[in-house]
Amino acid sequence: MATATLVMIDRPTRGQIGGDGAPYRREDPLAPQLRVTDLAVTRGDGIFETAMVREGRILAEERHLRRLARSAAMxxxxxxxxxxxxxxxxxAVAAFGAAAEGMAEGMVKYCLSRGDEELGTGPVGWAYAGPTPDFSAAREEGIAVVLLDRGLSTEVPETAPWLLAGVKTLAYAVNKAALREARRRGAQDVVFVSTDGLLLEGPTSTLIVRVGDALVTPRPQIGVLPGTTQEDVFAQAPAWGLRTEYRDVRESELLAADGAWLTSSTRLACPIRRVDGADLAVDVSLTSRMNALLTARTA
Incomplete structure (x- = not known):
């Protein structure tokens, strides 16, 4: 396996003072870097982005950076x-590429912690580049999902913004618990459902549903994270003769769909082949087009 690389960012926020020279430094990814009192460790109080790296380039680089800034503000x-x-x-990516011996795909995960709870020091950041798992089976054969109640209504972003719906924080315990529940039920992934019956997103992915000649995804305003991979698919959809819509989607529409996918930066487009044990139509041709598009991107 190719060696991962780590860059610690000593001055990750605008106007932050401290340290001399470059605001970041390369470090050993196997060596300890954070104190146990860092808020990223003790509270999950921080944010992150994960971007695909393709032949040394960070895909959707600027959109991931903008989403990092959006999460920080929220x-x-x-x-x-x-x-x-x-x-x-x-x-980090350049150093990984030098060690990866021509690996076509990789990823870079970059984070921002609020800082050390005990020392009261300022924010700290890091960027970690490394290989990705082999997702070819999920992309080609599809995945089984279960629908799980997220316990929040779609009004939460407006009525209770402190619940951070639609924010990419480091606090992923709930998302990981949902994935474990999916495995207990014989599935690989999850689609969250709001308390008012609307489909939302996966724990680490965006939902796309094909309804006739339209590709549909839930509105970001109801508390889902805007998806960079989904945006790339939607940008290309007109060339495939398809319309795109951001709107509410219910379970009945998913079960009757002409195809559905969970999309993310590293897994790309994985067709959903089963929902709560019920078989779903798989659009093999469109899945192939999506993944050909996503693997061929250069930005």
């Missing part, structure tokens, strides 16, 4: 210095 974190993050993530 958590009342200091504004990330996107220029520093851009340079740091590229440095």
């Amino acid at each position: 958590l009342d974190l200091p504004e990330p210095d996107l220029e520093v993050y851009r340079d740091a993530t590229r440095a």
Whole structure:
């Protein structure tokens, strides 16, 4: 397996003071870097992005950076210095590429922690580049999903923004618990459902449903994370003779759909072949087009 690389970012936010020279440094990814009192460790109080790396390039780079800034604002974190993050993530990817011996696909995960709870120090960031698992079976054969109640209504982003619906935080315990529940039920993934009966997203992915000549995804306003991979698919859809819609989707529409996918930066487009044990139509041709598009991207 190719060696992962780590870049620690000492000055990840705009105007942050501290340290001399470059605002980031390469470190050993196997060596300890954070104190046990860092809020990322003790509270999950921070944000992250994960982007695919293809032949040394970070795909959807600017959109991931903008989403990092969006998450920071929603958590009342200091504004990330996107220029520093851009340079740091590229440095991590370049170092990984030198060690990866021509590996076509990889990923870079970059984070921003609020800082150390005990020391009261400022925010700290890092960028970790490495290989991705082999997702070819999920892309080609499809996945079985279960529908799980998220316990939140679609009014939450407006009525209770402190619940952070639609924010990419480091607090992923609930998402991981949902995936374990899916495995207990004989499935590989989850589609969350709101208390008012609307489909939302997967724990680490965006839902796309094909209804006739339209590709449909839930509206970000109801508390789902805007998907960069889904955006790329929607941008290409007119060339495939398909319309795109951001709107509410219910379970009955998913079960009757002409196709459905969970999309993410590293898995790309995985067709949903079963929902709660019920078989779903799989659009093999469109799945192939989606993944050909996504693997051929250069930005």
